[in-house]
Amino acid sequence: MPTMTDIADSFALDPVLDLKAATPLAQGLLARRGAELRIDGALVERLGGQCLQVLLSARSTWEADGHAFVMERMSDQMVAALELFGVGPAAFQFQKDIAA
Template identity: 35%
Template sequence: MIAPLPAILDTPAAGPLRATLRQAVEKGQPLLLDGAAVERIGTACLQVLLAGREAAARSALPFAIVNPAPALVEMAALAGLDDLVTV
């Protein structure tokens, strides 16, 4: 199942996003995220997504952000995290 990311991924969204990703990893679920709806993303949520990717890798779980919106692609590139999203 691919879970959609919310439109606004700012600092207040980082905590809930972290909890969601952590819960999925603890349950052994792959982290497959749809980034199509993302309109705005800040560095806090980029850090959470990066940590989620690392946690998934440590648990041998798949991680992917598919259908990334332009805002997500742009911010990932600005942060030097081009490989975080699947274009």
């Protein structure tokens, strides 16, 4: 049976996720809509509110579509920014059983 790692698209977040990055982030995520998605936040140095909204909206969209959306890695800076916003890392996790 295939696993999430075997079939999911991977998407690396840019180091700076500020107001300027919100539109390209949304476009990059929308281009991957309709497939399982693994997000890599290991390089994130700054996370602004607009990009946080984009990521949370994407996670909700993937759940509504019935596709997995998983944040695999988060930098310490990203985790700290999420804590300032009052959002836990678990807010980005949605997995479903993947059929063979």
